[in-house]
Amino acid sequence: MFCRVFSAAVCGVDPQLVSVEVDVAGGLPAFHMVGLPSSEVREAKERVMRALENSGFEVPSRRITINLSPANIRKNGAGFDLPIAAALLGALGYIDPESVSETMFVGELSLDGSALPVNGILPIAVFARENKIKRLLIPEKNGFEGAYVSGLEIFTVSSLTGFVRDLKSRSLKRVEQADLERMLEENYRSNLLDFRDVRGQESAKRATMIAAAGFHNLLYVGPPGAGKSLMAARIPSIIRRLSPDECLEVSKIYSVAGLLKDETLVANRPFRAPHHSISSAALIGGSANPRPGEVTLAHKGVLFLDEAAEFKKDTIEVLRQPLEEKRIVINRANYRAVFPADFMLVMAANPCKCGYYPDRNLCHCTDLEVRKYFGKIKGPVLDRIDICVAVEKLNVEDFSDKVSEMDSEHMRKNVELAHRVQEERFRKETIHFNAQMNNQQIETYCFMQDSAKKILDQAYNKYNLSARGYYKIIKVARTIADLEESGEIRKEHILEAVGYRNHLMD
């Protein structure tokens, strides 16, 4: 007897269709699994056989062949247990092969026959819909991931016995559809930090707002304990809420990484702050199996590198591709995976090795040492920082009754306004934000008043700016003007942008 069901192999965040075929024939008893299974998949044999027997389905000693096709892609993970078991049940006649023919299965099996959750259900569900698969069966604990995908029937399986029983009585447990917009509405802000808690720091907060408004990469410079991380962690709160599409996009990544928490999707923009000891593989993703790295987990959100000067040079270097292309391509001997990586880069650094420059009562670093300190991050990545701002150690007075008018709500409204202006501006372009403009687009979209142009030229000469530095000032000034809905870039916009220029690249 022969039976075929569908399953999916996830490479990166993109699933690929795999058909699982089981053939049971006479001859010498044997069990063969072919079609490039990885070691986890090969182990499925033991799990499936025991699970079937323990669920009361006898597997006769016959020649059993399992084929995972197409044979040229590598299959990872324990998600093939359930499809293999289902196809085997079909091939052995416990269920009607016809009843599972147009069905996709994903899930791991425990030896007692219960279905265990696996990673990557959400992208598989979306993929199944796109590929016109009629039915998808997933482990019960993964059910919530299926709830937000409409257009196909999704059922949950708690155990093999339950599955066979329900299939026969046509009472498989259907996943109830949930409203994504409402989920976003309900879960948004629940754990979001607010800028209201940051007292003082008006200047740094304003720079942060501008950065978020134009999607400019940002660098905080300040002594230890000044609140650099405090502010960075609040940036997601001033960018507009994730749209349902974005939510699915981000949740797919978290599903693959096994990071979906509390049985719900990702409702807030991600904030990732890897420690500076991180390896480059953990930062961009990869390793033996394709796993999303921090740059991908920060997709549509913020990637924060604290103590940026302490990161290993080659670790920082790998950020070049994601910053340029908004995605990361990982090529390994046995796979090629593409991960999305469209994030806002926020870095923080001390002004010098000891961290206290220019406070000479604490700092003994010479000017040269101060300059040298940034040598490590200087270069390609520092070059992509548009806005650089100081975060200062607060005086005690700042902690007292002073309430800042710059709370997240206020800042987000401004940022949203600037986003709308940019949406209008770039509706005929492929870009969305000022930070993404190329020189051609800058010439087209950045009208400057004469006085503004004059100031810019003055700055160009005084600071000996590079061409890139020159255009960066225009881009930031454009965002500042957008925050005021000013069509033209005025003198004060250029001046403020000059103040945020990355002095380390001068």
Add this chain to the structure above:
Amino acid sequence: MTKRDCWFWLCGTPDIYREDIKRIFKSYPDPESVFYADKTEMVQKKIISEKQKRNMENFAEDDLFRTVRDHQEKEGIRFIDIDDPEYPESLKMIQDPPYGIYVKGNLPDPELPSVGMVGARACSEYGRTMAFRFSKGLAAGGVQIISGMAAGIDSVSAEGALAAGGKTFAVLGSGVDVIYPAANINLYYNILMSGGGIISEYPPGTEAVAWQFPYRNRIISGLSERLLVMEAREKSGTLITVKYALEQGRDVYALPGRLTDKTSEGCNRMISDGAGILISPERLLSEILKKEIAEPEEKRAEPVLEAPLKAVYRLFGSDPLSVQTIIEKSHQRPELVAAILAELELSGLIREVSKNNYSKVG
């Protein structure tokens, strides 16, 4: 073999330092007798080590030292031994004068007054501003400025003298052809082009080693009639120079600072111990030139500025101010303050010393 050749050979032999020559001279009266002495005997008497013997012999073999000297002269480096008439008299007077010095460019003119300027490498903005003001003021009055070309005060002092079109000399702790710190390459050549000079007791090619720096300071004070200490912490290397200067009988002056500034602790203590107090370059210049030089009436006319710029500019004293401080003191909105500061910096009235920290210029 002239005596000059013997001096060059003795001072230029690798691994032979001043202390070694001093020891050798206890047994041999002059460089010639060292040159012709039986080196094996010297080793036996424990005057030199086996390695030093080998170096001495190698350096003399086939007149290698002459080739080296020709090469140095092509590079514009002169060797001046202690018996040379050009050797500075003031340097001879110090306790342990170098037996020979290497000079690129010129030596200070003994007819003109010279002042040594030293201070912290990690100096404050106040120290930087004052060092520049004093060296510029003194150099404009014809005083030669002598410093060590280290980071911080040393470099600023040299720059101040150059800004006034004066002459400045740098005494290095490395060979005269080794630019240390490397970032001072422009300063190094500016000193040479302006008619000043680079001086060292270490043979060309000697790398910068930490212990050589405090020791070279005796040459800075040795070449100067007066020593100005612009900024020094309580336990500062600068104070070693002061010790040498006092032993050499030089007048020592210190720049006063606030009691709360660590960078001024050393200077304030020196003043309390009797060092001269620096009030203005003109005042010191009057003392050096022995004629009255008036201090300028109005220190600096306040620049004509629009009201909001003026309000911010007036907040600046000698300390750097951060944007946040200015926002709080001026009660202005952050975007306005950011724009004003950028404009003031573009006009050259303030300078960004660290990200968003600004200091008044001059």
